Amino acid sequence: DGGITQSPKYLFRKEGQNVTLSCEQNLNHDAMYWYRQDPGQGLRLIYYSQIVNDFQKGDIAEGYSVSREKKESFPLTVTSAQKNPTAFYLCASSISGSTTDTQYFGPGTRLTVL
Amino acid sequence: GQQVMQIPQYQHVQEGEDFTTYCNSSTTLSNIQWYKQRPGGHPVFLIQLVKSGEVKKQKRLTFQFGEAKKNSSLHITATQTTDVGTYFCAGRGNYQLIWGAGTKLIIKP
Numbered sequence: 001d002g003g004i005t006q007s008p009k010y011l012f013r014k015e016g017q018n019v020t021l022s023c024e025q026n027l028n029h030d031a032m033y034w035y036r037q038d039p040g041q042g043l044r045l046i047y048y049s050q051i052v053n054d055f056q057k058g059d060i061a062e063g064y065s066v067s068r069e070k071k072e073s074f075p076l077t078v079t080s081a082q083k084n085p086t087a088f089y090l091c092a093s094s095i096s097g098s099t100t101d102t103q104y105f106g107p108g109t110r111l112t113v114l
Numbered sequence: 115g116q117q118v119m120q121i122p123q124y125q126h127v128q129e130g131e132d133f134t135t136y137c138n139s140s141t142t143l144s145n146i147q148w149y150k151q152r153p154g155g156h157p158v159f160l161i162q163l164v165k166s167g168e169v170k171k172q173k174r175l176t177f178q179f180g181e182a183k184k185n186s187s188l189h190i191t192a193t194q195t196t197d198v199g200t201y202f203c204a205g206r207g208n209y210q211l212i213w214g215a216g217t218k219l220i221i222k223p
Contacts, residue, residue: 040123042202042213043157058210090156100145100164103211105156 003027004106006091011111013078013085021076021109023091029104031097032074036060037088037108049074050097078111086113116141116207120214128222133190135217137203144206146179146186151216152199160201195221 004025013019025032031050035043045058049068063082068074074093078085089109094101120137127133137146145164149157161170163179163186170177176189186203200218204211 040215040218042120042215043204044213045210048210100162100206102147102159102162103157105158108156 004091004093004104006089006106006109008109009107011109013111013113015113016080018077018079019111021078021089021091021111023074023076023106024072025074025093025104025106026072027093027104028071029093029095030071031094031101032068033092033094033103034058034064034066034074034076035090035092037090043090046076048097085111087111116205116212118143118203118205118212118214120203120217122217123215124218124220126220126222127193129195130192133193133197133219135188135201135203137186137205137214139184139205139212141207142183144183146183146206147204147211148177148186148188149202149204150199151202155199157202190219193219193221197221 007022033048034046037043044060046064047055047058047066049055052068052071055066055068063079065077091106092103094103118137118139147162148160150160151157161177166183167181168179174191178187200216202216203214
């Protein structure tokens with residue numbers, strides 16, 4: 001099956017700990033994205049990558065880091081510097097970064113900081 | 115910066131009533147996309163509008179893109195329980211999608 005997988009589905013973290021969220025796609029898409037969704041709100045872009053070994057900050061990149069060493073993988077690290085990390089994190093991909101691409105989403109990871 | 119405002123935040127309807135959500139942008143959009151997110155799920159692409167004044171239909175769903183390419187709407191005729199979820203518009207700005215906050219469709223029991 002083609003698609004985007006995210007793991008884990010639920011994640012609990014203690015304050016002060018870094019945590020890495022996984023995102024893998026087998027759609028052969030060049031572009032990948034990370035979004036954050038808070039209850040009752042829309043999606044806010046954290047980071048995006050249009051090609052391997054390159055990525056750009058989105059609107060709320062502070063406290064997060066990413067890497068894009070392989071086309072299929074775009075892991076997101078939530079660092080201890082992120083002030084309010086409890087949220088639903090969505091990874092997406094698109095064929096390229098062009099203006100008419102649609103985005104395909106993974107099932108999401110719900111992160112809770114205890 | 116570029117913003118897309120989406121209203122209303124919630125809409126409660128009886129099953130069989132119509133539902134409409136509206137999106138307005140502060141700037142001209144090159145295109146607009148619509149997504150649906152079921153409760154507990156992830157956004158799923160519905161449609162994309164590109165041309166000024168474009169109207170597209172998918173069964174009971176009608177999507178419109180304004181003449182100035184600054185606003186868009188989604189209208190659902192005769193809602194069903196399967197329509198429950200949050201509907202998002204996402205406009206293409208200078209380099210990335212700009213998401214509206216979504217409209218949650220709730221069917222009254």
